[in-house]
Amino acid sequence: MNGTHLRLGVNIDHVATVRNARGGRHPDPVRAAAVAIAAGADGITAHLREDRRHIVDDDIVRLKAEIAKPLNLEMAATREMVAIARKVRPHAACLVPERRAERTTEGGLDAAGQRESLRVAVSELGAAGIRVALFIAAEPAQIEAAAAIGSPVIEIHTGAWCEALVAGDRRTAGDEFARIARGAASATAAGLEVHAGHGLDFASAEEIARLAEIVELNIGHFLIGEAIFDGLAGAVGRMRTAMDRGRATIERVAPRNLPRNSPGIVP
Ligand code: PXP
Numbered sequence: 001m002n003g004t005h006l007r008l009g010v011n012i013d014h015v016a017t018v019r020n021a022r023g024g025r026h027p028d029p030v031r032a033a034a035v036a037i038a039a040g041a042d043g044i045t046a047h048l049r050e051d052r053r054h055i056v057d058d059d060i061v062r063l064k065a066e067i068a069k070p071l072n073l074e075m076a077a078t079r080e081m082v083a084i085a086r087k088v089r090p091h092a093a094c095l096v097p098e099r100r101a102e103r104t105t106e107g108g109l110d111a112a113g114q115r116e117s118l119r120v121a122v123s124e125l126g127a128a129g130i131r132v133a134l135f136i137a138a139e140p141a142q143i144e145a146a147a148a149i150g151s152p153v154i155e156i157h158t159g160a161w162c163e164a165l166v167a168g169d170r171r172t173a174g175d176e177f178a179r180i181a182r183g184a185a186s187a188t189a190a191g192l193e194v195h196a197g198h199g200l201d202f203a204s205a206e207e208i209a210r211l212a213e214i215v216e217l218n219i220g221h222f223l224i225g226e227a228i229f230d231g232l233a234g235a236v237g238r239m240r241t242a243m244d245r246g247r248a249t250i251e252r253v254a255p256r257n258l259p260r261n262s263p264g265i266v267p
Pocket of ligand 1: 011013047074094096135155196197198199200218219220221222
């Protein structure tokens with residue numbers, strides 16, 4: 001790995017979304033984190049939301065204890081979340097805006113409008129040894145505010161750019177990419193470390209990787225969705241094998257319980 005290595009943080013929130021749909025333990029986001037790390041992820045990102053709709057407190061504790069790479073906790077800058085972060089001590093914390101009704105983190109933080117409250121959260125987290133990032137749009141006022149607040153890192157919100165790409169709106173996509181590039185350059189010049197994320201897929205990740213100032217991408221929804229297509233065939237194949245193995249022993253185990261003339265037993 002050389003100095004230009006672009007770190008990949010894999011966000012495993014939506015493994016927990018699937019798990020929570022049944023309320024059980026499967027699929028376990030900590031197992032997904034281990035798979036992601038084995039496949040080359042440089043870190044794991046998880047968002048503990050106020051409503052605990054996907055990741056829950058115990059996931060964060062287990063991730064911190066069990067994964068072999070840095071944990072990046074996405075969180076709102078609330079008293080509750082700051083207290084949790086100070087207790088669990090993830091490697092990093094990314095402060096994000098949070099509204100209950102939103103489906104995902106829809107916009108960046110208004111760092112310029114919330115300097116005082118963010119300054120407190122950033123300094124408390126920093127004092128606990130946690131590397132703090134502010135999730136902001138690539139706008140000069142937000143970048144300037146992030147530097148003034150004392151956050152060592154910003155994460156640029158790439159959602160608007162990715163949406164324009166997916167919609168085929170090349171003009172907006174071009175404008176948004178230029179805005180991200182300008183923001184990354186000015187933030188780096190101001191001494192901030194620059195990450196980026198939201199809505200990235202294979203094509204947009206490849207494109208944004210061209211911006212040398214960006215040192216880390218955090219990617220979740222697309223990867224977990226894509227894992228269905230990459231992994232479903234293998235899972236169905238293993239299920240077929242397991243069922244066939246069970247059927248191969250049926251005569252020996254309980255021959256008298258078999259229904260007569262069952263077409264499923266004798267091929
Ligand atoms: N970075 C931040 C700060 C986020 O809030 C999110 C969404 O949880 C991501 C990155 C990942 O976005 P996506 O799931 O769209 O890849």
